[in-house]
Amino acid sequence: MESVRADAVGTDHASDVLAIRGCQLDAVDPATLLADEIRRRPWTAWASPDETVAGTGSAATISVTSGDRFEAVRERASGLFANQDVATNLPPFARPRLFGGFAFHDVGVDRHADADWTGFPDAYFHLPAVSVIERDGETWLTAAAVGPDAPSTAEQTLERWQERLTNAQPSTESPPGIAARSQIPERGAWTEQVDAAVERIDRGDLRKVVLAGAQTVDLAGSLSVPAALDRLSETYPDCYRFAFAPEQAGAGTFFGATPERLLRRDGPRVQTAALAGSIGRGDTGAEDEWLAEELTDSPKDSHEHALVVEAIREQLDGFAETVTTGERTIRQLATVQHLQTPIEAILDTEVHVLSLVEALHPTPAVGGLPPDDALAAIQEAEAFDRGWYAAPIGWFDAAGDGEFAVGIRSALTRERRATLFAGAGIVADSDPDAEWDEIQLKYRPILDALR
Structure with missing residues (x-):
């Protein structure tokens, strides 16, 4: 058996x-x-x-x-x-x-x-x-x-x-194509959600909250998730590509290509990173460079990023002998650019990777600050179930070592339908239109793999 x-x-x-x-x-x-x-x-x-x-x-x-x-x-x-x-x-x-x-x-x-x-x-x-x-x-x-x-x-x-x-071959099916799509929330409801979040931040109830949207697409043909992963690997070779298909009857498949590592533990060494603050890619190298400078100089994005770095350092401090923050850089992906700061810790005691996962999840990059208030605001505002979206996914072994990513740039698919997820960090000076454009960019990796 x-x-x-x-x-x-x-x-x-x-x-x-x-x-x-x-x-x-x-x-x-x-x-x-x-x-x-x-x-x-x-x-x-x-x-x-x-x-x-x-x-x-x-x-x-x-x-x-x-x-x-x-x-x-x-x-x-x-x-x-x-x-x-x-x-x-x-x-x-x-x-x-x-x-x-x-x-x-x-x-x-x-x-x-x-x-x-x-x-x-x-x-x-x-x-x-x-x-x-x-x-x-x-x-x-x-x-x-x-x-x-x-x-x-x-x-x-x-x-x-x-x-x-011996004679098996990987799946090579073509993308299924998209017959129709719809979004939750629609544009008007999104504007209301962002405005309400900014108002709560202005009152001091929140420092940041990440609001997400869901886009449901009806597929024109059948989808081979392994073939879609192969397409994602060509475009996003430096990201974590993943798929999980549980055995329960009626279960779908959750898959994606996430740029965000939650953490990796190898004995006493823990590696993670802050990934927050986003802008699109340009059509030329010069445009890319200009957009990267805009992202680097953006007070809104720099503030959002600094909140994430600060929170991760604080979460690791309780376990670590030392916590080191690296240089902030620009992480370029096929459709979007992010601010990224590497963070490394040396543990001062034996800590299972799942204990670290529990301590770090959700980072402010997908949840918000203060954490409990942000989670309550997310549950109140969002009209869909996040499920495993933006949650820890990965592996661990008998030694307590392991590696986990954050399940973003992802979709849940079943039969000829897929639900894609994307989020944006809301801070004091967030603009609903700019945040709407940002989540449309973040749908692109999966959309491109489907059409």
């Missing part, structure tokens, strides 16, 4: 063996694992500047719908990782990892009806039954199994999938 559900992974499963077996592959694209004829739910795609991972099926699943979701995932993962049998030939990057994410809002927050997040609970992670990992010039196929017969099951699965991948 290649897939074993483990919704209640924890002490009840602590005696189960988690086995990983693997072998090196020659000239196999990880996306081959996601070809239509062999892909099965749940499946995951994850690509960072360092590696590309595709996983299908599930050796174990952790799903949380109540209580302290971060602590619950940590505890259940600890039980899953307690008894490992990992093949000695595997490189460190082929170690067992759980992939998944969290909802933007905490457990118990009322959900709006718009944007159907069926299958995406408050927290969901899975250990793929089969993975293809490309990193450091090597490509590895791994098979995972959980249970008393896990070692033999993993070995059999590995042998079977070696054969299956």
Whole structure:
């Protein structure tokens, strides 16, 4: 059996063996694992500047719908990782990892009806039954199994999938095209939302709040998400490209290409960045340079960015021996430019990456300040459910290391419909028209992958 559900992974499963077996592959694209004829739910795609991972099926699943979701995932993962049998030939990057994410809002927050997040609970992670990992010039196929017969099951699965991948090819379907689209909120309602937010900031109730919109598109044909990810990888090679397709019946697929790293933990070293303040791209190098200068000199964008840097530093201070802020630069993407400041911390104690995720989410780049007041304002203003949009997505391992991005520049798709999400940071001198133009720019990455 290649897939074993483990919704209640924890002490009840602590005696189960988690086995990983693997072998090196020659000239196999990880996306081959996601070809239509062999892909099965749940499946995951994850690509960072360092590696590309595709996983299908599930050796174990952790799903949380109540209580302290971060602590619950940590505890259940600890039980899953307690008894490992990992093949000695595997490189460190082929170690067992759980992939998944969290909802933007905490457990118990009322959900709006718009944007159907069926299958995406408050927290969901899975250990793929089969993975293809490309990193450091090597490509590895791994098979995972959980249970008393896990070692033999993993070995059999590995042998079977070696054969299956021999003649498989990645999905190469053309974009489906867009038949129609609509937005929430419409332009007039957006202006009212921004004006109301600015009024609250002027009163001193808020310092910043990030308001988001949702654009629903009816597709002219069927969408291959793996093929869309391939198109995104060509345009956004330095972004995190991701897709999560839970196994629950009726669940859609959440995918995108986000420029925003939430954090990466490698032992005591934590890397993150502030990404806030936006402007478009020009048609020429000279226009790009002029727009970048406008962004750099913008009091509104500089203020918004400084709030994010300050908040991240404060959130890390409680865990770190040192926190270092790098030089602010311009991050250029295909359709937009951002202000970016790298931030690095050295931990002064052993801290699981999920504890850091809990402390940092949501950053002011996607939530606001003060955090609780901003979250309440978002829930009151927005007429759709953010679900996993702007929330932490990524992976972690048995050592408590991991990497998480922020699920922006993203969409939720099901059958021939996709809902795209984009947000803008509102501060004291925000202009509704300028902020409207900004979120239209942020829809572009996914729209371009669809049409």
